[in-house]
Amino acid sequence: MIHFPAVRRGPLRALSSRLLAALLLVLVVVGIVYLDRGGYRDVNEDGVSLLDCFYYAVVSLSTTGYGDITPMSASARLVNVLVVTPARVLFLIILVGTTLEVLTEQYRTGLRLSRWRRSVKGHVIICGYGTKGRSAVSALLETGFDKQRIVVVERNPAAIRQATAAGLVTVEGSATRSTVLNEAHVRGAKAVIIATDSDDASVLVSLTVRQLTAGQVRIIAAVREAENAPLLKQSGAHHVIVSSATAGRLLGLSTSAPPLIDVVEDLLTPGQGMALAMRSAERDEVGLPPRELTPLVIALVRRGKVVSLTDPAGVKVETGDMLVYVRDDRAGAGTSSAN
Structure with missing residues (x-):
């Protein structure tokens, strides 16, 4: 089942608006009948009050x-x-x-679903x-x-x-099942981020994605234990992040070199100061050493691989x-892009 984000009114507000509309309609009819009350007959023959x-x-x-009050004159009828x-x-x-609201919502959801299925492409599946x-998701945003190209x-x-409250399209089901991933249009996705709660589930998801896409979709996965990282790469993941090892290393650095933790947090927290970004090399930068460029370049990515800047022979920027x-995230300088 696919869930779409929706803005809903509260039940009390919806009920109050309907009651108000019904009351206004009754008052309108009362006013019209009262103005022409002489054209109505009451069985009591005492007039219409x-x-x-x-x-x-x-x-x-x-x-x-009940028929005890009936219109008699031509105008009343x-x-x-x-x-x-x-x-x-x-x-x-x-x-x-x-009931009508439910039917309308079902029709609207079906219409949104068909429109989404026709247009979804190049999205990221979480x-x-x-x-x-x-x-x-926060990092992507x-x-x-x-946001419309993120599917959970x-x-x-x-x-x-x-x-759904965050405004994301959600597919309900286990990511280890091919039918669920097909509902998320995994074949047309740009990347699949595996953030499950267990390493065995991550391996199954990676195998399923690789089988459905023939390895054409980039898979990024997180695992708890470092010993499971090679297994996840063998199952088809392009990048594996070991959460427990990363957290442990940061804990160690916080003891031996506390300022490094502040630098890492600054780089990973948006809007705080420094931020990591990536862009294509410009024409006038080709042939120059990366350390001579502005702003500070800390790595090169060449044909999908990271090039070390510590090479004694020196590294120069190449086309592509x-x-x-x-970059200075507070000033909004620089641009970021994803490959």
Whole structure:
């Protein structure tokens, strides 16, 4: 099942608006009948009072129709044909508004689903919307990635509600199943980020993605234990991040070199100061050493591989290289891109 983000009114507000519309409709009919009360006959033969007008409006709009108050004059009957009868239909529509709203929502969801299936391409699939999955989505949005091109695959109902509340399209089900990944249009995806809660599930997801896409979609996965990283790479993952090892190394650095932790947090936290970014090398930068460029270049990516800048022979920028550099995130300088 595919869930789309939606903006819903609260139930109390929706009910209040319907009650107000019904009350206004009753008052309109009461006013019209009261103005022409001489054209109506009451079985009591004592005339039609304001209370009788309310009574007639309510029983007429609710289609009860006891018949004790009836229109007699031509004008009263014309009013019943042109006003009371359409008002009766409108009143019934208000009463069954909940059912109509459900049907309308189902039609709207089906229309959005068909439109989404026709247009989804080059998107990123997030398998798992826990702490790692939410952080991955935040990082994508911080780099300017379109929220409409992010699809979350999750089977936890609470996580699904969080994802849809965040404005993300969500596919309900396990990412280890090919049918669920096909619902997310994995063959047309740009990348699949595996952020499941267990390493064995990550391996199964990676194998399933590789089988469905023949290795044409980039797979990025996170594992808890370092010993499972080689297995995940063998299953098809292009990049594997060991969360426990990374956290342990940061804990060690916080003891031996506390300022390094501040630098890492600054680089990873948006809007705080320094930030990592990547862009293509410009024409006038080709042939120059990376360390002579502005801003500070810390790595080169050449044909998908990272080139070390510590080579004694020296490294120069070539056409097609990607520059990884440090930018001033507070000033919004520089641009970032993803390969």
